[in-house]
Amino acid sequence: MSEPQIQLSIRNVRKSFAAKGGEVPVLDGLTFDIYERDFVSIIGPSGCGKTTVFNIIAGLLDADTGELVYRGVPVDNLRGRIGYMMQKDLLFPWRTVLQNVLLGLTVRGVPEHEALDTAREYLSTFGLSGFEQSYPRTLSGGMRQRVALIRTLIMDPDILLLDEPFSALDYQTRLYLEGVLMEAVETFNKTVILVTHDIDEAVALSKRVVALSGRPTKVKNVHTIDIERSSPVEARSDHRFSDYFHTLCGELDIQTTKKRVKA
Amino acid sequence: MTQVTALSSQEAQSAADPKAGTRSKRARFSFDTGGGRIVLQLASVSAFFLIWEFAAWMGWISEFLVGRPSGIWNVLATRTLDGSIFVDSGYTLYEALLGFVIGTVVGSAAGLAMWYSAFAARLVEPFIVALNSVPKIALAPIVLLWFGTGLVSKVVLVVSMTALVALIAAYQAAKDADKDLQSLMRSMGGTKHQVFYRVIIPSSLPAMIATFRINIGFGLVGAVVGEFISSKRGLGNIVYTASSLYDLNTVWVGLFTLMLVGFFLYHGIDFLERRLLPWKQDVERAHVQL
Secondary structure, X not given: OOOOOEEEEEEEEEEEEEEOOXXXXXXXXXXXXXXXXXXXXXXXXXXXXXXXXXXXXXXXXXXXXXXEEEOOEEEOOOOOOEEEEOOOOOOOOOOOHHHHHHHHHHHHOXXXXXXXXXXXXXXXXXXXXXXXXXXXXXXXXXXXXXXXXXXXXXXXXXXXXXXXXXXXXXXXXXXXXXXXXXXXXXXXXXXXXXXXXOHHHHXXXXXXXXXXXXXXXXXXXXXXXXXXXXXXXXXXXXXXXHHHHHHHXXXXXXXXXXXXXXX | OHHHHHHHHHHHHHHHHHHHHXXXXXXXXXXXXXXXXXXXXXXXXXXXXXXXXXXXXXXXXXXXXXXXXXXXXXXXXXXXXXXXXXXXXXXXXXXHHHHHHHHHHHHHHHXXXXXXXXXXXXXXXXXXXXXXXXXXXXXXXXXXXXXXXXXXXXXHHHHHHHHHHHHHHHHHHHHHOOHHHHHHHHHOOOOHXXXXXXXXXXXXXXXXXXXXXXXXXXXXXXXXXXXXXXXXXXXXXXXXHHHHOOOHHHHHHHHHHHHHHHHHHHHHHHHHHHHXXXXXXXXXXXXXXX
């Protein structure tokens, strides 16, 4: 592997929230790097502030201290440069599939016919042609999440922030969409930061995994997942897959061996 | 599109399948069709009036105090032929509609605008609650004093009845708008203005339209009460003058016409709703079969 270029540095970010009993520190000096064309998963115990990290990067929250350095330049946040995708598909129910996909381009002020062409192209690439005029509520969960993915990708964001995007889907749909995501990321040369609870998903998809500690949150370890893969399903059959899986379970203090004995 | 329809018809099929067995047992009520329902509805209305007429004819009920369908019919025919019923309906409808539109538009706009400034909203909230707790109908005498006995006073009365309701509904709906959708808009680089236009307004629309339904009723109440107090024309005027003359048949004509006007206004809102909220439609047709 050639020397990786750092795209985004998160440096010593601290954030606390006001609660009844006073300030509750959530992020306690978080530091990690994202490389160009990286695929990083962030795992950690629930409530450790994974989503808070995302909100800070996206500019929906301000960090108390610390800085973000984007391609060598300190920035406040990456608002407008990132694509954000959450567990909820967050499709606008009053907009058709096409209008939902167009949303970001409209916000950005792209001329209408140009935006329309791009949108139709993406929809057909992701097998959603013919559903342009459907409203989200008539689609299945997997289709809705695919529309959300298109809406994210069509903005041509520098970094994709995915916050447990597939966790509400059934396993089959999830595997399928993981494949769609991976292919899209390769095709469009995207950098991805994925927050997930699912260690299996983290290993199958990512090049690197950042394990966070419980609150107040720090980076515990960064693991490089060295698996050659062309699809997430294939990755799961790699002989190193289960080693990574158990290492990461260890990071989260999940007693995998004991569980296996019980089973 | 074809795939969607194919899918939904398939779903409909599978939903119908388990029912197929019970259908023969519980033979589908044969009147439960569009035409069948209308026949039943008309029959029950006719029966009601026939019994009423018969009872009045037999002297079981006092024609003087409750009126009599044949008499009502006569009044209706006269007033229809000379066209006066249309003029009176027109007055009341105009007052109610104009007041409703002004009150609802101004109220909804103000309510949505309160979303812009949480500070301003908190500042005026107690005043709005206080104002809203006054029964607006109690304002009628002052409004009549200030705005005269003509059309304006009725419109003002209706505005006073509808505006605050619309304001509170719109503000509440704007406050309840999905925070995640707003965040998404922001993360896409959207301005506060864009969030307002693309998230707040469309997501508040269903609640606002639900308020239209309440307000259109208030519109008629305001217009009629205004006419009760002082007026030269209008359905409220007919009802009020006729009842002070113990002319019950004319009172009924006024009331039934009001009912009809209200009925059409309600369906007007229905139509508006289907137009403004196409995304709400498909699913609402489905009923849970029990």
